[in-house]
Amino acid sequence: MMNSVVEARDLRVARGGRTVLHDLTFAVPRGSVVGLLGPSGCGKTTLMRAVVGVQIVQSGTVTVLGRPAGHRALRHRIGYATQKPAVYADLTVRENLRYFASVLGAAKGDVDRVVDEVGLGGARDQLVASLSGGQLNRASLAVALLGRPELLVLDEPTVGLDPVLRGELWELFHELAARGTTLLVSSHVMDEAARCERLLLMRDGRIIADDTPGALREQTGTGDLEQAFLKIIERREAVGRR
Amino acid sequence: MSVAITLATARRILSQLRHDHRTLALIVGVPSLLMILLRYVMDRPEAFDRFGPMLLGVFPLVVMFIVTSVATLRERTSGTLERLMTMPLGKLDLLLGYALAFGVTALVQVAVVATISLTWLGLDLRGSVWTLVVLTLLAALLGVALGLFTSAFARTEFQAVQFMPAFVLPQVLLAGLFVPRDQMSAVLRWIADVLPLSYLVEAMRQLTDHPALTGTLWRDIAVIAGCTVLALLLGAATLRRRTP
Numbered sequence: 001m002m003n004s005v006v007e008a009r010d011l012r013v014a015r016g017g018r019t020v021l022h023d024l025t026f027a028v029p030r031g032s033v034v035g036l037l038g039p040s041g042c043g044k045t046t047l048m049r050a051v052v053g054v055q056i057v058q059s060g061t062v063t064v065l066g067r068p069a070g071h072r073a074l075r076h077r078i079g080y081a082t083q084k085p086a087v088y089a090d091l092t093v094r095e096n097l098r099y100f101a102s103v104l105g106a107a108k109g110d111v112d113r114v115v116d117e118v119g120l121g122g123a124r125d126q127l128v129a130s131l132s133g134g135q136l137n138r139a140s141l142a143v144a145l146l147g148r149p150e151l152l153v154l155d156e157p158t159v160g161l162d163p164v165l166r167g168e169l170w171e172l173f174h175e176l177a178a179r180g181t182t183l184l185v186s187s188h189v190m191d192e193a194a195r196c197e198r199l200l201l202m203r204d205g206r207i208i209a210d211d212t213p214g215a216l217r218e219q220t221g222t223g224d225l226e227q228a229f230l231k232i233i234e235r236r237e238a239v240g241r242r
Numbered sequence: 243m244s245v246a247i248t249l250a251t252a253r254r255i256l257s258q259l260r261h262d263h264r265t266l267a268l269i270v271g272v273p274s275l276l277m278i279l280l281r282y283v284m285d286r287p288e289a290f291d292r293f294g295p296m297l298l299g300v301f302p303l304v305v306m307f308i309v310t311s312v313a314t315l316r317e318r319t320s321g322t323l324e325r326l327m328t329m330p331l332g333k334l335d336l337l338l339g340y341a342l343a344f345g346v347t348a349l350v351q352v353a354v355v356a357t358i359s360l361t362w363l364g365l366d367l368r369g370s371v372w373t374l375v376v377l378t379l380l381a382a383l384l385g386v387a388l389g390l391f392t393s394a395f396a397r398t399e400f401q402a403v404q405f406m407p408a409f410v411l412p413q414v415l416l417a418g419l420f421v422p423r424d425q426m427s428a429v430l431r432w433i434a435d436v437l438p439l440s441y442l443v444e445a446m447r448q449l450t451d452h453p454a455l456t457g458t459l460w461r462d463i464a465v466i467a468g469c470t471v472l473a474l475l476l477g478a479a480t481l482r483r484r485t486p
Binding site for chain 2: 015016054076080085088099105127
């Protein structure tokens, strides 16, 4: 598939002697918002780490923008926000962004742009240590947006946000996708699944569904994605017992 | 490697320090206080002239070791290191950024402590003040490099702080500060001869006793600089782009 930004084939990852990703094969199409959903501990973060190229993998391949994940040439084409906000607590929001912008060689105006995009305009000169949990998350997300990366890998970016802010961020994700950015966004909240163009449902280190939300509802005959997820698990277990 | 990224990193670390007034005050204040204490505890100018310069070299090493190992450990545990490793930042950019930022901080520290020692406390130095500045700067950089390297072996800040007594205090004991190296047993002497702090103490003693730059002093400077580069390279080897 030439139009995939991420392509994984038989990706296997083991941590501490335990296999946490079981030979995953999936693709993330260009310019789409792909949701990575599943309960906590199912391997979402490990999968994302493999995509950005910081995870040691046992076997299989991950190709990102036509190159092996973690390739030097990809380092300013991917934006990554970890679940735990990775920013300097003893710097202000603006100082943090200025530093990461200079590491990325991003344009001068980029700092103000990303601050506005995540809605942190009022807190830009505040020390990160004094931000609320939701603001802290958005500060970390803002770093990922610097330099207009082609692929955004966001690990639970909306945790701890009120519904209004959550809605605004999802609007931002769709705007970015409309401009051609590809997004891989993890969540464990099912109501966010409906906002994605494609879904990867994960459980115990396996991808149990890879489709559009509409197709998943149709296949399982339910209007609700949470129910659809449960149905898929039931069916798999029924197959497993037979 | 990129000069722009190295400078940006150094500037970022200095901004972090600037926000932390208490740490800055401690970096400058504690060695000053200890020098003043030493002067009045010894109460004999000859004794102070003998030990003072050696401590002037040991302070920046110890302080920069602690500050660097905690700062880099924080960088590892907070996730900012992993984030930087996904960006176009070279490992040396980060290490040299730290060396530069804490080198500058050490210069401020040395300026204050040396001024107090040479004026108020009446420290008598045969060698030049500039050699003193160079030596203390080298000591600080050695502290930064060792701190960067050892922080890779600490999982928590508690452990990182404990590495200071573990790595530095045995060197202080063996460096000839208390007992001259040639009076130690063969085994201890052999160990002392491969530890960088021994050369720092020796260099400081040369500076106290000789007005000119001696051959021994040049050799000591070379050894300390070599150890610093080696520790920085070892530190670079502990930074991994991919982790389990």
